[in-house]
Amino acid sequence: MASGTFDSIVMAHRAVREFVERALQEEDVGALLPQIERVWDILPEHFFYEEQAGGFLDQIRLRAPGGEEHVTRLLAEHRRFESEVPELVDAIRRGDADALERLHEFAHQIREHELLEGLLGGLKE
Secondary structure, eight states, rough: OHHHHHHHHHHHHHHHHHHHHTTTTTOGGGHHHHHHHHHHHHHHHHHHHHHHSSSHHHEEEEEEEEOOOOHHHHHHEEEEHHEEEEEEEEHHTTOTTTHHHHHHHHHHHHHHHHHHHHHHHHHOO
């Protein structure tokens, strides 16, 4: 994996972790708009790197017990996040009454996703 690709993946994971930590403590949803917009800016490229041939998800397929099932779940979550995040950003901008609740739920979901990826990525050959 090229150094730039690795750096992009590390940066994306760091940004997601920072967002989750702040989102789960924040009660002012508008204060989180810049962070979720940043997360949205990096997720598509991050998912691309994970999903490319020979990438992270291919490694999970090969190395993890039940790898194909994990990959199916992670891919489904990627697609769901790709559709949910823009909707969430729009809800925050509109000031929807349920935007904070939706943001907290998204933060929980992406935290669980990242934890699973971390567990699977830590497997030894």
